[in-house]
Amino acid sequence: MRPARLTVVTAAAAVAALTAVTxxxxxxxxxxxxxxxxxxxxxxxxxxxxxxxxxxxxxxxxxxxxxxxxxxxxxxxxxxxxxxxxxxxxxxxxxxxxxxxxxxxxxxxxxxxxxxxxxxxxxxGGAAAKRSPELDAAVAEYRKYVQAQADDSLPTTKTFVDAVKAGDVEAAKKAYAVSRLGWERTEPVAESFGDIDPKIDVREDGLEAGQDPAKDWTGWHRLEKSLWADNKIGDDEKKLADTLMNDVTDWQKRIGTAEITPTSMANGAKELLDEVATGKVTGEEERYSHTDLIDFKANVEGAQKAYELLKPVAAKNDAELVKTLDSQFAALDTLLDKHRADKNGYDFTSYDKVGDAERKELSDAVNALAEPLSKLAAAVAK
Structure with a gap:
């Protein structure tokens, strides 16, 4: 949620491991x-x-x-x-x-x-990193995945936007978190276009110096504050809803132009876990709606999708790493299931009802997955 961030896309990239431990x-x-x-x-x-x-x-x-x-x-x-x-x-x-x-x-x-x-x-020089057919297939499948997430975000965002424009606060609250799922699953790819993220997903304290929240703050979190903190929808919010729809449509149209590589997929998977650690576990991301666990789950789903596509190659290069990642993803999924009523849906506990001990449990599980996940890029780049 910073104005220009990582790419699980754009020509490259992947966090390997911390130099202190690898x-x-x-x-x-x-x-x-x-x-x-x-x-x-x-x-x-x-x-x-x-x-x-x-x-x-x-x-x-x-x-x-x-x-x-x-x-x-x-x-x-x-x-x-x-x-x-x-x-x-x-x-x-x-x-x-x-x-x-x-x-x-x-x-x-x-x-x-x-x-x-x-x-x-x-x-x-003109040398490009050589890849195996397996990795090329993984990239092709992941490209389909991120495009599908963007495509599916159009109708869910429209449902949210229509509720805002109708002045229906409760309907807008109900549609809010669901409209964000595709973005949260593919956030590093979405954010590779540096001009889109500040329009769609920035929080008030993420604005750059000199920006005026009253004029320069747009996107989901601006509307989140109006719905939950202010409990109102005025003319400004209705205009912001139209702007959000236009910006999400812009993202959906441009996502196909993103360059995706195996290492950028691995990098993005790790970055999604970092998103959870720095925003969702702390409760900062959805500070008004407290729908953090829905974002949390979507981030994990996106990371796991990239991992599963890269897993066949990673298993050949580092079988122990794959064994660890399988175990840690399963453990985190099981822990998240404790906080939702519908095991196949997104009816999660409001995060303000999650106690400190439970938050620490979630944080520990994220950290336990993030450390080995940071090694995925090196495993597929061998």
Whole structure:
């Protein structure tokens, strides 16, 4: 839900493992060919290589600053090739990405807001990362999946929008969370178009400096606040509903142009778990409606879909990782089922009714899955 985020799509990307805990990261830190070292701080974004061969690239980030940071590789038009968020002060992270020949920018964002600090880089040569037929098939199926999620979001969003425009607060509340399922399942892909996410899914505290919430805040969460906090629908909300419908339609039309790779699928799966950890488990995402567990479930479903498509190849390269991921996905699904009345639907407990102990249980299960999931990209990139 930041203005320009990760891509489970766009030409590349995948978070591998934290350098502090993965042997492969330690190996690349020793100077493996193609490795790019990024020293990020509160005021600098120093890069070891301004030119590197196209293909599979390892980017090792060392946050030497005092703020949490994120690092992007961007196309010239600001679409995201690869990204890693939530790199804490004094910690390191590795991004594994497939990058085609061309010009790019590496962007460090201390504090994870604003324009950040940019460095121009170039991927040289015409080599593209080679893939197996199995991985090509996985990408093709995942492309169908994300398109279907966007397509299915049009009627559910229209139901929500129609209720708002009719001034029916209760009907709009009922339709709200369901309208968001397709977005939440494919959020990293959806957010690869940096101009769409700030229109559709930004929260008030996610607005950029200088933006006026009264004028610049649009999308689902703006309407969420009106429905639950203000319990009203006025002319402004009806106009915002039309804007939301237009923006969701724009997303649906453009989603087919997103570039998707095996590593970007793996990267996106991990990012969906990060979304859960930083927004849903904390209750920040749906702070007015308390429908966080519905978003939570959709994020997990999207991550699991990408994983299942990549699983045949990952199993050949790292059978133990696949065994762990199967177990942790099952454990998290079982835990989520404790909080919904309909085991096949989305009738979840309102998150304000979930106690601290239960929230910690959910958080622990997410973390237990997120750590091995961070290794999926490296497993499919071997």
């Amino acid at each position: 042997g492969c990261a330690e190996k690349s830190a020793a100077g493996a060919e193609g490795t790019i070292q990024v020293a990020a701080s509160d005021s600098a974004c120093d890069i070891s290589k301004k030119e590197f061969p196209a293909g599979k690239v390892t980017i090792e980030v060392d946050n030497k600053g005092s703020k949490v940071t994120e690092v992007y590789v961007l196309f010239p038009d600001d679409r995201i090739v690869a990204e890693r968020e939530n790199i804490g002060p004094g910690t390191k992270a590795t991004i594994t990405a497939e990058i085609k020949a061309g010009d790019y920018e590496v962007n460090c964002k201390p504090g994870m807001k604003g324009d950040g600090i940019r460095q121009k880089v170039k991927a040289t």
